Amino acid sequence: MAADGTLAIGRPAPDDVRKRRTRSATETVVYGFLFFAFAEVAIHLLTLAAGHQAAVTLAVSEPVATSFSRPDIVDRNGRLLATDLEAPSIYADPGVVLDRDELVEKLATVLPDIDQKELLRALSDRSRRFVWVRRGVSPKIAQRVHDLGLPGLSFRYELKRAYPAGLLAGHVLGTVNVDNRGLTGIEKYIDDSVGTDPVHAASLSTRMPVxxxxxxxxxxxxxxxxxxxxxxxxxxxxxGIVLNVKTGEVLASASTPRINPAWPSQAHDDKYLDKMTAGTYELGSVFKTLTIAMALDEGLAKPDTIIDVRKPLEVGRFTVTDFHPANRPLSVTEVFTHSSNIGAGMLALQAGPDKFEAFLRKFGMLSPLKTEEGPVAAPQLPPKWGKASTITISYGHGLAVAPLQFAAATASVLNDGKPVHPTFLKRYGGDQAAEKSLVTRTTSRDMARLMRLNVTAPDGTGKEADVPGYRVGGKTGTADMPGRGGYSSKSVISSFLGAFPMDDPQYVTFVILFDPKGTAETKGQHTAGYTAAPVTSRLISRIAGQLGVAPTDVAASQ
Known part of the structure; x- marks a missing residue:
């Protein structure tokens, strides 16, 4: 109400005016502060953009670990042999770990092989925010670690190589490291020739299977x-090995003790050496297959040529004799079936060191070989190729080669002389490209007949390798193993080179036993005719049907 007694309508009181002015001033200050704050941010952004600085680096507590996704590996029929799986990996953040001693002690109950001292040392560095504990564990192990309830432990998923068939073909498949990079075997071949893809998470490969x-x-x-x-x-x-004569494809290759491809450390242990490719050996009388093929192909003899083997061969202070002397002249066919060292030595001497060496070199027996599984152990040659070496090599001593290399050479002899190049990859399009034959077709056919006769003849050294209906042929080999002070006849390498069907050889098998012992069944004998030959018989009886080889006499084969 006004002083004159009238009502003052619509005019604010002085106190209201003061309050409104104060609120307006406050809002102005706040808006001004926000304006300048946004302006400062905008200026900083413009400065960064104008300066063309690199991408802003973020401080993260977890480093980006690079792994590699790999294509699957399958057998010739598409059955899975190796693949990538998502697997949990365990890591720790030292800055979050409450009690490192407790953590390590409890972890050891689940991971007993963990390096406790090293883990304690890593966890003691509080400036670190990431420490690997174990990569690629099983879900069961990951769950047990999770159930420990330890602060500072976490998980991330990575790729881990898995082998569904376990130890099967372990040497051929090879191994990978913790980052999923190939170390040996086909796994290394994939890295070198096929390709892998770097990944920072558990991303599976989209590449075609190998x-x-x-x-x-x-x-x-x-x-x-x-x-x-x-x-x-x-x-x-x-x-042992099973090799396709026509294509060079390795259908099976094995060495014992077998290797677990999931355990890379075994690949560097000599105990698990792949004897088929990584070792070289003096293979004994199986080598006569090449010696006699050389004599036939060079026109030095025919299968019915007679050789007088009654007199031992003198080589310096050494005397070469036959294990089972015939005490009569033998034909070249009998030199093979009786496995005469003297006869093989005489044929090699007739050729001479130069011609014999040239023949073996032509078959790749004196040069390094490489396959997709990796380099094959280089042959160990004599320091000087003279008369003594010519004789001893003729029956499988004095020259050490990898069994795969020898199997490929003999397959070439049986393949109408066409070179056989071993491969661990499936070949498409039939036979290999035409190459110059190493021996004539006649020599190839003659050797096939000799190998078959060695199994069918009553006095043949390979008769225990026969499989009714499947026309098996082959050659035995019993080589004394070298040791301190020379060779020991008590320890031998027993082997059998087999092939079938001999009317048109399709497959070569090679079985090797190291230091076998005689049994009651073998009458105490440890030679190839009593050990490696029957193993070959059982092997062929199991695989011939799988390979599509039909028996000539079904009733007999059953």
Missing amino acids: RLSLDIGVQHALEDELDDAEQKYRAAGSA
């Missing part, structure tokens, strides 16, 4: 028979 020449069924049969043979003959080790 298809091997191996057949899982044939591989299993070979490994199973080698295992049984080791137990039966108490052998120190064994090795």
Whole structure:
């Protein structure tokens, strides 16, 4: 109300005016502050953009670990042999760990092989925010670690290589490291020739599978028979291969003790050496296959040529004799079936060192060989190739080669002389490209007949390798193993080079037993005719049907 007694309508009181002015001033200050704050941010952004600085680096507590996704590996029929899986990896953040001693102590109950001292040292550095504990563990182990309830432990998923067939074909498949990079075998071949993809998470490969020449069924049969043979003959080790004569494809390759491809450390242990490719050996009388092929192809002899083997060969202070002397002249055919050292030596001497060496070199027996599985051990040659070397090499001593290299050479002899180049990858399009024959077709046919006769003849050294209906042929080899002070006849390498069907050889097998022992069944004998030959018989009886080889006499084969 005004002083004159009238009502003052619509005019604010002085106190209201003061309050409104104060609120307006406050809002102006706040808006001004926000304006200048946004202006400062804008100026900083413009400065960064104008300065063309690199991308802003973020301080993260977890480093980006690079792994590699890999294509699957399958056998020739598409059956899985190796693949990538998502697997949990365990890491720790030292800055979050409450009690490092407790953490390490409890972890050791789940991971007993963990390096406790090293982990304690890593966790003591509080400036670090990331420490690997174990990469690529199983879900079961990850769950047990999770159940410990330890602060500072976490998980991330990475790729881990898995092998569904376990130890099957372990040497051929090879191994990978913790980052999923190939170390040995086909796995390394993939890195070198096929390709992998770097990833920062568990991203599976989109590449086509790598298809091997191996057949899982044939591989299993070979490994199973080698295992049984080791137990039966108490052998120190064994090795074997099944090779396609026409294409050079390796259908199965094995060596014992077998390697677990999931454990890379075994690949560097000499105990697990792949005897088929990484070792070289003096193979004994199986080598006569090449010696006699040389004599026939060079026109030095025919299968019915007679050789007087009654007199031992004198080489310096050494005398070469036959294990089972015939005490009569033998034909070249009998030199093969009786496995005469004297006869083989005489044929090699007739050729001479230069011609014999040239023949073996032509078959690749004196040069390094490489396959997709990796380099094959280089042959060990004599320091001087003279008369003594010519004689001893003729029956498989004095020259050490990898069994795969020898199997490929003999396959070339049986392949109408066409070179056989071994491969662990499936080949498409039939036979290999035409190359110059190493021996004539006549020599090839003659050797096939000799190998078949060695199995069918009553006095043939390979008769225990026969499989009714499948026309098996082959050659035995029993080589004394070298040791301190020379060779020991008590320890031998027993082997059998087999092939079938001999009317048109399609497959070569090579079985090797290291230091087998005689049994009651073998009448105490440890030679190839009593050990490696019957193993070959059992092997072929299991794989011939899988390979599509029909028996000539079904009733007999059953």
